[in-house]
Amino acid sequence: MAKIEIYTKAFCPYCSRAKALLDSKQAEYEEVDITMGGPKRAEMIDRADGRSTVPQVFIDGKHIGGSDDLAALDRAGGLDPLLAA
Numbered sequence: 646m647a648k649i650e651i652y653t654k655a656f657c658p659y660c661s662r663a664k665a666l667l668d669s670k671q672a673e674y675e676e677v678d679i680t681m682g683g684p685k686r687a688e689m690i691d692r693a694d695g696r697s698t699v700p701q702v703f704i705d706g707k708h709i710g711g712s713d714d715l716a717a718l719d720r721a722g723g724l725d726p727l728l729a730a
Contacts, residue, residue: 647730649674650703652689659712660700666715672728705730 649667651674653660667674679686679699686697693701693708702709704727709715718724 646673647705647728649728650677651675652677652679652685652693652699652701654678654699655680657699659698663700663702663712663715666712666719670724670728704728 649672651660651663651667653664653676655678664674664676677685677689679689689699689701690697692703693710696711698711700711700715702711702715707727709718709727715724718727
């Protein structure tokens with residue numbers, strides 16, 4: 646199964662939506678909480694080509710984007726193949 650990383654913040658509805666989509670696919674993911682900022686937030690921004698909003702999703706090291714990007718990928722039929730890899 647693919648390695649999924651998702652950077653989130655507490656009380657973020659977009660983060661909840663992205664995690665709910667991944668949960669509906671029974672996908673296991675590593676959640677990195679950056680609510681308090683710090684080095685993990687800087688890491689996320691660097692990995693996401695400067696994007697500082699949450700969530701930011703990575704599958705097998707590839708930047709997928711945020712919640713809307715993840716949902717669009719799923720609607721286009723591209724999420725399941727990435728998760729199965």
